[in-house]
Amino acid sequence: MLENRTMIKVCGMTRREDVVYAVNIGVDALGFILAESPRQVNLDQVRELTYNLPPFIARVAVVVNPEPENVTEIEESGLFDYIQFHGSEEPKLLENTVLKSVKAISIAGKKDLAAVEKYKESADYLLFDTKIGSQTGGTGESFDWSLINELQLPYILAGGLGADNIEDALKKLNPLAVDINSQVENEPGKKNHHLLKKTVEKTRNFRPKSETKIKLKFI
Template identity: 30%
Template sequence: MNKPVIKYCGVQSLNDLKVVSQSIADYIGFIFAESKRKVDPFYVAKWLKEVNTTKKVVAVFVNPTDEDINSVLEQVPVDVIQFHGNETIDQISRVGHSFEGQIWKALHHHDETIEEMELYQSVIDGYVIDSRIKGQWGGTGVKFDWNAVPTYIEVAKRYNKLCLIAGGVNEENISELLLLQPQGIDLSSGIEIDQKKSNEKIQKIEERVLQNVDISR
């Protein structure tokens, strides 16, 4: 299989950014919503100028206002907007018309996820499938039932969309996920020690990824 798209999310410091910038990740994610990993766009802009990373930047929002989004876009060079809440088709469509980058929609794994993928497919470029944990939108470190992953991949391909698998992916289980040939993998807590991005954990993750793919960096 080819290397899946990799996103390292929840970057919350200059040091985090330096760590992930040395990785094989394609995307780095910053959380601009209420979360233990929430960051201020002012500082993100400063970090990006200092590190000058070539990774694509994902801005993660949960039920944002247009003002929330514009405040980030005015300061941070964003390649992807990821909606991780209960955003409506109309809101996502409106943002998509004015934003030149990609739009991703995070969906929680549950009985109606396929229907939600079909609902949003006309206004987004990619999906992030995450674990459903009451009271939390993401970043839980909890794995969902990966037996559903092949179906999610099939639906995403049907609509010519990218599909990343999130939720509890770490160095101990990523080989299991790679057997399912996901298009993309989204990690946050799985590459952290004490809520800081860890070179050691990233290296272990990437060793397993590169053992299972035909291409490397």
């Protein structure tokens, strides 16, 4: 039986010392932003950042509207376990990737949930993030969690999560995983180890009711 706990991904990794620290405190996944961003890295940098990474730490490539050849390059690099799509990609692109796929759905209001129907069959996992204007992801703000409170499907929660609100998020929602980034930084791409550890500890110490935890797809 799988342990009934919430998985943790730390995104926007740009420094080796942050990668090492995150692994040592027990995070499950690391995210590397290949799209245009203050936290953008390239494949060569990811190779250096993940050198000698212990087994069973998932590595996630974060992209926005990539061309098929970009996806192929990511797949063939051997650096990643997942691709996280943050744009308006066609579902077929997600279906065709040989890696596990995560589709981010950015939410400003209820109408944005229409994307769930579009992607729920093509993506391995859905991720809900905050949309503010044209900015999707990395906003440092949370969206209205009540919009997804009744969803009966496995998902990853993102959007302004940190030590101050992670427990509240876990009490109100039932995510399989959380994705933390800007709220555990001193500046974009530079993680604050104290805030990161505090957020991870609060997440690890939280125990959802076992009867409400949604089963993973492969069970």
